[in-house]
Amino acid sequence: MVTGATGGMGRAISTDFARRGATVVLVARTQAGGEDARAVIVAATGNPRVQVLTADLSDQASIRHLAEQFREHHDQLHVLVNNAGAHFRDRALSVDGVEMHLAVNHLSWFLLTRLLLDPLEAGAPARIVNIGSQSMADTRQVKIRRRPRPATLDLADLNSERNFQPMTVYATAKLEMIMCSYVLARRLLGTGVTVNTAHPGITATNIVDAISAPALKPFLGIVKRFLLTPEQGAQAAIHLATAPELETTTGRYFIKQTLARSPEVSYNTALQEQLWAASSDLVGLPRWPDPAEDAR
Template identity: 60%
Template sequence: MTGPSLDSMAGRVCLVTGAGGGMGQVIVTELARRGATVVLVCRRMQAARLLRDQVTAATGNTDVHAMAADLSDQRAIRELAAAFSERHAHLHVLINNAGAHFHDRRLSVDGIELHLAVNHLSWFMLTNLLLDRLIAGAPARVVNVASDAISDTRAYRIGPRRMATIDLDDLQSERAYRPMHAYGSAKLAMVMCGYALARRLSGTGVTVNALHPGIVATGIIADSVPRALRPIAALARPFLLTPAQGARTAVHLATSPEVAHVSGAFFADLRPRRTPEPSYDTAVQERLWQASAVLTGLADQDRADTTP
């Protein structure tokens, strides 16, 4: 993998969700190559153990650990956070890489629309549950793998003064469901709550940033194409980024000294980039934060409201 210099991560504990996907595999391998203690999370334990063994063989790093959780299931997220906390007193890097795209509107076991459950609420819940470990590990970093779909989504509602806001009245796409709209809206929620989290963690030594990996040849891209068009879309695959290329920015945000003190930013192709102007509306961010806290059962504890 080409990209930033191999910054040593020896002694750093890193947790990576969505490790079984193409980009996830590259990310955990690069972190292990840099000497980090890597905890990789896949949906199934068999896949997690197989990937652990592959990463250890490729890097010589034996401090790679497998965990499993269905991140659409809030009970599984709580169990994952508890199991990690039992084994590790510190967390230095949390990469929320898990994501999914669905053609049909489906609900999670908790009754939440799956795009919202997997692409936003899973990272929101896991990160909040592990905040004590992140703060204990400071300087620490939260890296959220978002998407440029936040720029294309129709999740914005235009008001009388043409000011756009995220539609808090239909977060679960109950009134109208369009797959890419639901996906983009969930990733937009990830970015906006990431901005809110960065404010909450100011002064703690924990940074929070998000990124667009590029148009990468992954399962999400394949799933987002209507079935009838997939034979045609397959012709474009050679022109998409490889998982290794897509992982560059995530690895950069997780390891590079250049961004050690950067927080509350969005990156693409290793560089900061502004997101749509409405995403910076702090009032809407806070309303979205509270809605997310309610949906994850964290409203009563609001663990991210931490003082240094």
């Protein structure tokens, strides 16, 4: 399953999987968009086992319906690529009352993945691949020469009610993604399901269009010539999903295909667990305590 599969990296990832002979489930916002992507992928690969499911990933009820649809037709899931992401210039709330960067870039993957854990465990060895962003290292969006401003996370303002700056909130959501990825990797130890996150490199996707200042819009075509193509950016996720040597690797962060370190704050296990609990509450799921805590 690949979210955000109708274009850009998502379609490139899906095409690669289909070319390998896999059954691929495309998650699309609309049926029409999904069917268009399916037609392109089937034509390129000759693999008709490409399916379309729809969901609004800012809407938790829609995500729950997506998981139900998948489970109705599939008992196992071997790879889940949480690729979907979005950037918004203005502060807006989802139908659940959640700030949209938080809803789409963090809570959507968090909810969907947890709802699909049964088929993932049934399909083990299975892999969860999250598409992160190195922007998470710059959550303050303040440049002070020779004064590093390390990434921070304010649990008291997860919904960005006090402070909203689009790139800051986007970066924070990506930080939240990797912190909960680390927690999930711990929770799934011994199940045969791995969880890893990759920054694909700066890729010419719709997010680049969204974050660009209006004055730069006329020059985007030129700028994109210097960025990775979606097919090049897709290689990070494809590597994490398919490389035999990574079958047991879990709880790691990669920049492209190279093992890397995420911001120091992301390794704070106490903060990770607090964020996990808060995220669980926001999507209406049990907090799922750490088994190590239960054993004490």
